[in-house]
Amino acid sequence: MFGTATNEALPNKYLTDYAAWDRYMAHVWQPLLERFGAAQAKTIVEVAPGNSSKLGLALAELHFCGELFLVEPSAAGNYILAHYQALLPTAKVTLISKKLGDSLSDLPSRPGLLIANHPLDDMLLAVEASPESLAQLFDSSLAPTEIVSNQFRGRWTEISANIEHLDTIANAVYAEWLNAINIIKPSGILVSQYGSSALKNAHMDDLNASAKSILRRLQCAPLEDYLADAELQSLLNRNKHYSNHYIGTEVLDAHHWWAVRLLG
Numbered sequence: 594m595f596g597t598a599t600n601e602a603l604p605n606k607y608l609t610d611y612a613a614w615d616r617y618m619a620h621v622w623q624p625l626l627e628r629f630g631a632a633q634a635k636t637i638v639e640v641a642p643g644n645s646s647k648l649g650l651a652l653a654e655l656h657f658c659g660e661l662f663l664v665e666p667s668a669a670g671n672y673i674l675a676h677y678q679a680l681l682p683t684a685k686v687t688l689i690s691k692k693l694g695d696s697l698s699d700l701p702s703r704p705g706l707l708i709a710n711h712p713l714d715d716m717l718l719a720v721e722a723s724p725e726s727l728a729q730l731f732d733s734s735l736a737p738t739e740i741v742s743n744q745f746r747g748r749w750t751e752i753s754a755n756i757e758h759l760d761t762i763a764n765a766v767y768a769e770w771l772n773a774i775n776i777i778k779p780s781g782i783l784v785s786q787y788g789s790s791a792l793k794n795a796h797m798d799d800l801n802a803s804a805k806s807i808l809r810r811l812q813c814a815p816l817e818d819y820l821a822d823a824e825l826q827s828l829l830n831r832n833k834h835y836s837n838h839y840i841g842t843e844v845l846d847a848h849h850w851w852a853v854r855l856l857g
């Protein structure tokens with residue numbers, strides 16, 4: 594297990610309360626963002642926040658006062674924009690209501706950081722979905738333990754039934770990230786894609802596996818001038834794993850994070 598053993602039981606709120614889990618993840622993200630210079634960054638781009646404030650909470654702890662671009666194509670964008678503006682009173686927060694691949698001309702060149710928490714499974718499902726259908730696909734009214742809407746499950750069943758179709762869609766997500774990075778050239782990239790326990794409980798571990806395999810390809814992508822961060826695992830290890838298999842072997846394992854910096 595990765596992380597710190599404290600013999601404390603996992604607080605039940607992490608399984609039942611979005612806000613509590615967002616605070617745990619913000620605590621995981623904060624030292625990583627700090628190490629990547631987020632506090633001093635003039636511009637940061639967050640991809641696919643949905644209506645989760647994990648990264649906004651971490652940036653608030655760092656008193657971020659630059660400009661934060663939120664790339665979120667669904668209606669959740671308006672909610673998260675207002676929420677982040679309240680959390681980050683000294684920052685400018687700008688919403689780009691588009692998918693990452695369509696947002697490049699709206700994003701700053703050479704932002705300090707490009708960040709995303711657990712975006713790849715959702716991006717995979719959204720490749721062929723219209724912006725209007727995203728709110729139903731990622732139904733935010735569901736409890737944390739049942740994040741899988743009928744549309745979400747149906748979409749995955751449809752995609753995964755045809756391996757060639759799945760490959761095409763996975764390639765599209767991989768290319769969307771690589772193209773964005775090659776065009777905007779962020780100074781640092783931090784993306785997590787750990788296995789989701791909610792997907793596992795919903796018997797959709799194959800979606801976890803597909804999303805992780807996109808992360809693996811990105812980690813090995815031929816990106817010139819980017820170097821992986823060597824301190825990642827030791828920073829993740831500072832967090833309590835509560836003897837919880839999912840936290841200890843998924844969330845806090847550096848293999849499930851992509852953390853690279855532009856040299857020079």
Ligand SMILES: C[S@@+](CC[C@H](N)C(=O)[O-])C[C@H]1O[C@@H](n2cnc3c(N)ncnc32)[C@H](O)[C@@H]1O
Nearest residue numbers: 641642643645667692693710715716719727731
């Ligand atoms: C449900 S949220 C979950 C991820 C969130 N960061 C978290 O940690 O809980 C995923 C979001 O990804 C967004 N999304 C899907 N495809 C996208 C794309 N190509 N570019 C940007 N956002 C995308 C969806 O609109 C959705 O709101």
